[in-house]
Amino acid sequence: MIKLNLMKVLGIETSCDDTSMGVVENGKLISMVRSSSEEFHIRYGGVVPEIAARKHLELFPFVLKEVLEKGKLKLRDIEGISVTFGPGLVGSLLVGIELAKSLSFLLKVPFIGVNHLEGHIYSIFFEHKIDFPFLTLLISGGHTEIIIVQDHLKYKIIGTTLDDACGEIIDKIGRKLGFPYPAGKELDKLALRGNPNKYNFTLPRFKDIKRKFSFSFSGMKTQALNIINSKNFVIEDLVSSLFGGISEVLLDRVRLVSKETGITNISVVGGVSASKFLRKRFEKEKGLNFYFPSPEFSTDNGGMIALVGEEYLKKGFFSPFDLDAMSHLKLGENSYLKCDKI
Ligand code: KG4
Ligand code: ZN
Numbered sequence: 001m002i003k004l005n006l007m008k009v010l011g012i013e014t015s016c017d018d019t020s021m022g023v024v025e026n027g028k029l030i031s032m033v034r035s036s037s038e039e040f041h042i043r044y045g046g047v048v049p050e051i052a053a054r055k056h057l058e059l060f061p062f063v064l065k066e067v068l069e070k071g072k073l074k075l076r077d078i079e080g081i082s083v084t085f086g087p088g089l090v091g092s093l094l095v096g097i098e099l100a101k102s103l104s105f106l107l108k109v110p111f112i113g114v115n116h117l118e119g120h121i122y123s124i125f126f127e128h129k130i131d132f133p134f135l136t137l138l139i140s141g142g143h144t145e146i147i148i149v150q151d152h153l154k155y156k157i158i159g160t161t162l163d164d165a166c167g168e169i170i171d172k173i174g175r176k177l178g179f180p181y182p183a184g185k186e187l188d189k190l191a192l193r194g195n196p197n198k199y200n201f202t203l204p205r206f207k208d209i210k211r212k213f214s215f216s217f218s219g220m221k222t223q224a225l226n227i228i229n230s231k232n233f234v235i236e237d238l239v240s241s242l243f244g245g246i247s248e249v250l251l252d253r254v255r256l257v258s259k260e261t262g263i264t265n266i267s268v269v270g271g272v273s274a275s276k277f278l279r280k281r282f283e284k285e286k287g288l289n290f291y292f293p294s295p296e297f298s299t300d301n302g303g304m305i306a307l308v309g310e311e312y313l314k315k316g317f318f319s320p321f322d323l324d325a326m327s328h329l330k331l332g333e334n335s336y337l338k339c340d341k342i
Contacts, residue, residue, distance in 0.1 A: 082309020
C-alpha cells in the first residue's frame with residue numbers, strides 16, 4: 001500500500017444549515033471556520049432545504065477565504081480535499097461536493113467523499129486519544145446511534161432510534177415552547193435551572209433481542225406536548241425533567257451495550273453532546289469512562305470532515321468525479337476507489 005505523504009487536508013461540511021470548513025495536518029486542526037444560516041430558518045421553525053442550499057452557495061467563498069487566512073495558507077498549500085456526501089439535504093450536500101470536485105480538479109489533488117456520521121465519530125480525536133475498540137454514542141438533530149468503533153474507519157452500529165432523534169425532540173419541544181430553531185442550547189440552560197424529578201417521563205425499554213439496544217423518543221415527545229397543552233407547568237422543571245428522561249434512556253442503552261461488549265470507554269458526540277445538563281449527568285455514572293468533544297466540535301464542523309478524509313487519503317482512497325449526494329447514506333456505505341498512486 002502506498003502511503004501518501006499528505007500534509008494539509010481541507011474538509012468541507014454543508015450537509016444541513018452550517019457551512020463549515022477546516023484544515024488538518026497530520027491529525028491536528030490548523031484552522032476552522034463555521035457560518036450558519038440558522039437565522040434564515042428561524043421564522044419557519046426548522047431548516048428549509050431550498051434556503052439552506054442557497055445560503056451555502058452564498059457563504060462558501062467567504063468561508064474558504066477565511067479558513068485559509070486563519071491558517072496562514074494559500075489555496076495551493078491544500079494537498080487533499082474531503083467533503084460530506086451524505087446523509088443530509090441533497091441540495092446542500094451538492095454545493096459542498098461540487099466545490100470539492102472543482103478544487104480537486106483545479107489543484108490536481110485527490111478528493112474523498114465521507115459520511116457525515118464518520119465525521120462526528122472522528123470529532124473526538126482532536127482532543128482525546130482513546131484505544132480501540134470503544135463505543136460512540138452519536139446524538140444529534142438527525143441521529144441517535146450507538147456504534148462500536150473497532151478501528152480506524154471500521155464501525156459496527158449496535159442501536160439506533162426507531163422514531164425521532166433525541167435532538168429532534170428537543171427542537172420540537174423547544175418550538176412548541178416558543179424558542180427559535182434549533183432550541184437545544186437554550187433549553188439546556190433552562191434544564192440546568194429546573195427540578196429534573198418534577199415530571200416522570202416514561203422510559204421505553206424493548207424486551208426482544210433485536211430491539212433491546214434501540215431508542216425511541218416519540219412517547220416522551222407526546223408526554224411533553226400534553227404537559228405543555230395543559231398550560232399548567234413550570235417551564236424549567238418540564239425541560240429539566242425532559243433532559244433528565246433523555247439522559248436516562250441514553251445511559252440505559254450505553255450500560256446495556258457496555259455490559260454485553262465489555263467496552264467501558266465511550267465517546268459522546270454530535271450536537272446534543274454539547275449539553276451541559278447531559279455532561280453533568282453522564283459524569284456521575286460509575287464504571288464508565290465518557291469522553292466529550294469541546295462544544296465547537298460537538299456540532300457540525302468542517303474540521304471533523306477533514307480529519308476523516310485525511311485518514312482515507314493517507315490510506316490511498318479517493319472518490320471518483322461522478323460522486324453524488326446521498327441523502328440517506330448509512331454508516332459503512334462509502335464511495336471511493338483505492339489507488340496505488342495519484
Ligand atoms: O450535530 P448537529 O450540529 O447537527 C446534526 O447533525 O443534526 O446537531 C444539532 C442538534 C440540534 O438538535 C440542537 O438543538 C442540538 O444539536 N444542540 C444541543 C445543544 N447544542 C446543540 N442540544 C442540547 N444542548 C446543547 N447545548
Ligand atoms: Zn451532524
